[in-house]
Ligand SMILES: [Zn+2]
């Protein structure tokens with residue numbers, strides 16, 4: 001089981017791609033601009049897309065990917081790509097993206113009976129199974145309904161890979177991930193310390209709010225910081241290191257891979 005970081009930036013600029021991870025070859029976790037670096041062959045192999053929430057930096061790859069791979073998947077009779085998300089997230093996609101104004105409704109194309117995309121709602125706490133791989137939906141606290149994910153590793157492995165999604169402080173997240181072995185935590189810190197107010201009102205972390213939360217992090221887990229705005233990386237990482245000397249934190253980088 002392997003997870004590849006396709007994008008982990010809070011926004012775009014040269015060499016910055018927004019949130020997207022590839023689990024093995026067929027499961028995409030969020031569909032930010034990092035998806036656009038995959039080859040057409042690799043895009044075609046994606047059978048499932050898991051979305052943390054409806055914000056554009058996490059979903060914009062879905063409509064474009066559908067268009068790119070439609071012909072190839074139809075030609076080989078592949079099943080629709082399943083888009084797994086909270087019901088509120090799927091409603092936003094339906095009403096505001098696949099509404100035949102912003103983009104064609106690929107949940108009814110090329111035909112309503114055999115579309116290229118299918119929406120599959122999930123709820124917090126649900127465990128999705130893809131073959132032997134188990135992905136648990138974790139709670140998040142953001143400005144819109146949102147979630148994180150725990151990819152549970154194989155039995156006897158080093159533990160789960162946990163992704164917070166976009167979130168501010170959230171006791172429920174730490175309580176849940178304290179109940180199973182965790183090897184890696186990918187958690188957001190979207191804003192630098194001078195912007196803590198903005199972080200609070202928009203449902204994100206800044207260094208001091210994250211440092212407070214990390215006191216609850218499982219002792220053995222490695223901490224990776226994601227979703228930093230371009231241009232703010234050194235400020236955020238310096239802020240985190242100044243506040244929490246005990247807990248080493250690393251900047252997550254595009255191209256990083258995790259083996260579970
Ligand atoms: Zn967001």
Ligand SMILES: [Zn+2]
Pocket residue numbers: 010019055057058166227
């Ligand atoms: Zn975001």
